[in-house]
Amino acid sequence: MDTSAAEELPGLAPFSQAVVRLIRAIPEGSVATYGDIATAAGSPRAARQVVRLLHTLSSKYRLPWHRVINKAGKIALTDPQAFELQKQKLIKEGVEVTEAGCVDLGQYRWLPYQGE
């Protein structure tokens, strides 16, 4: 795990590091909700914080942000271009996504349990 996870995160806050690791741990063909990431990171109410982290971290690091959606099972991006991009990325990984950006959480939701 240390061999491939060699990218240590520079002076980021603990919560940020946890979020990064969790998002990077989402397997292809699966998705997680903001709330799941926040809960696994240690703060169940900090879903919004995860959003903020995604903004910053995805701009500085390469994260599979496209595997993170909201609890309604839909892509939450505001930018229509990014919205389409995320949709296509998920479909490419084998996730069924409707035109509206809806994903079947009951089938594709990944629970970020550390032990795996």
Place this chain on the structure above:
DNA sequence: TTAGTGACAGGCA
């Protein structure tokens, strides 16, 4: 330091 952020979640109709 303080204030602002934000791709949410939960409750209710």
Place this chain on the structure above:
DNA sequence: CTGCCTGCCACTA
């Protein structure tokens, strides 16, 4: 499931 409103929370500049 949808729509509206409110609380939330830890981070960033």
